[in-house]
Amino acid sequence: MYICVVQGKCVSTIKNKKLSGLSLVTVQKLKKSGKAADDIFVAVDVIGCSIGEVVLVTTGQNAKHGLETQDLPVDAVIVGIVDHHDKELK
C-alpha cells in the first residue's frame, strides 16, 4: 500500500455506471522525505477524507476488497487514514 496525500476532487459526470455514487479523489504518493511525488492518480474514497489528509491507498486487483461491490473498474482505493508513520531508521 502507498502512503499518499489527498489533493482534491476528481469530478466526472459522464462515466461508467458502476462508478456512480463513488467519491473520486486525486492523490499523490509521499516519498521518504515526506514530499509528494510528481505523479498524481485517482483513488476511490470510501472513508470520507479531507484535502491534505495523509491516507493509505491499496492499488491493483486487491483494491476491490476495500469496496462493498467487487466488480467495479477501480484500481486504487483509500483503505485508511494514516495517523503516523516512520519514514527512516532511527
Next chain:
Amino acid sequence: MYICVVQGKCVSTIKNKKLSGLSLVTVQKLKKSGKAADDIFVAVDVIGCSIGEVVLVTTGQNAKHGLETQDLPVDAVIVGIVDHHDKELK
C-alpha cells in the same frame, strides 16, 4: 486510476478476434503540472471520447469490469470523462 489526455486513434486490422469492434485510443498520463507524461499507451474507449479530452483510465486486471465482456486481453479502459480535477493542495 490515471488522469489521461486522449491523443488519437490506434488502428489495428490484424488483431485478436476478441478485440473486434472495440475502439482503441492512444492516451498519455497527466502529471501534477497538467503536462502530459512522456509515455504513451493504448486504452479501450467505451464512452466515445474526443481527441484532447481528459479522461479517467483504469488499468490492470480490474479494467475488465469497465467492459461488457470480461475475458478480453485488455489492460486499460477509459471509465469516465474528467470535468475537473484538483492538482495541488490549495
Next chain:
Amino acid sequence: MYICVVQGKCVSTIKNKKLSGLSLVTVQKLKKSGKAADDIFVAVDVIGCSIGEVVLVTTGQNAKHGLETQDLPVDAVIVGIVDHHDKELK
C-alpha cells in the same frame, strides 16, 4: 496496452512445459517520439509478427485472454499489429 516494436526472437530450450510451442519475441515500448524505450521485455506472439513490426502488447493478468489456454505463466501477449497510431495532439 502498449505500442511496441518487435526486436527479434527469444530462444529458450529448457523452459516450463506450458510454454512449449509458443513463439517468444523481444519487444520494446515506443515512446511518444516514436523512439523505442531503453527497456526490453518478452511477449508471446500468437499472431506471427515480423521483426521491426509495430504491435499492440497486453500485459499483466489479462494477457492470458489473448491465448487459447489460460493457465500459462505468461505476463505479456501480442494482441494486434498496429497499422497506424496518433502520437500527439494535432
Next chain:
Amino acid sequence: MYICVVQGKCVSTIKNKKLSGLSLVTVQKLKKSGKAADDIFVAVDVIGCSIGEVVLVTTGQNAKHGLETQDLPVDAVIVGIVDHHDKELK
C-alpha cells in the same frame, strides 16, 4: 518479491474494518548496492519483524496468499526474513 528494509510502523486508527488487527509497517526496497531506494511503501507484517530487519515482500494480487484471510484490500505482505542474499555476480 522484493528485498526490503523495515523502516517502522504505519499507524492508522480510522481504516477499513478488514485491516483491523493487522500490523502495518513502512518498508523500502534495497538496491543492488545495498542502499535503500527513495520510495517507501506499506506492507502487512504477519511474521513480527523488527525495525531495520531485511525482509522479503510479495506484492500484487498474490500477496494475499501470505495472509490467512484472502479477501483483504492488501497489495504487499512480508513473507520472510532475509538472512543473506547475493547482490552481484562474483
Next chain:
Amino acid sequence: MYICVVQGKCVSTIKNKKLSGLSLVTVQKLKKSGKAADDIFVAVDVIGCSIGEVVLVTTGQNAKHGLETQDLPVDAVIVGIVDHHDKELK
C-alpha cells in the same frame, strides 16, 4: 516476461510456510545494451539455474502458473533459461 541474469541465492529461514522448499534467487533485468539494471528482485527458481545464467522471469499474478501449487505468496517465477535473444533491430 523479463530477461534477467541470476545473481545468487536469497536465504530465508523464518518465512511463510508456503515458501518452504522453494529455491529463491536474486535476479536483475537485462537492458537492451545487455547490461543489468540497477534494481534487484527475488524470483522462485523451479528449473535449477546457475549463477550468471540468463533466464526468463514471469511476474505478477500469472507467475503462479509456473509453479505446481498456485496459492503461494509469490510474484516472480523463472520459467525458462534463455539460450539467445535479439536485443536490437538488425
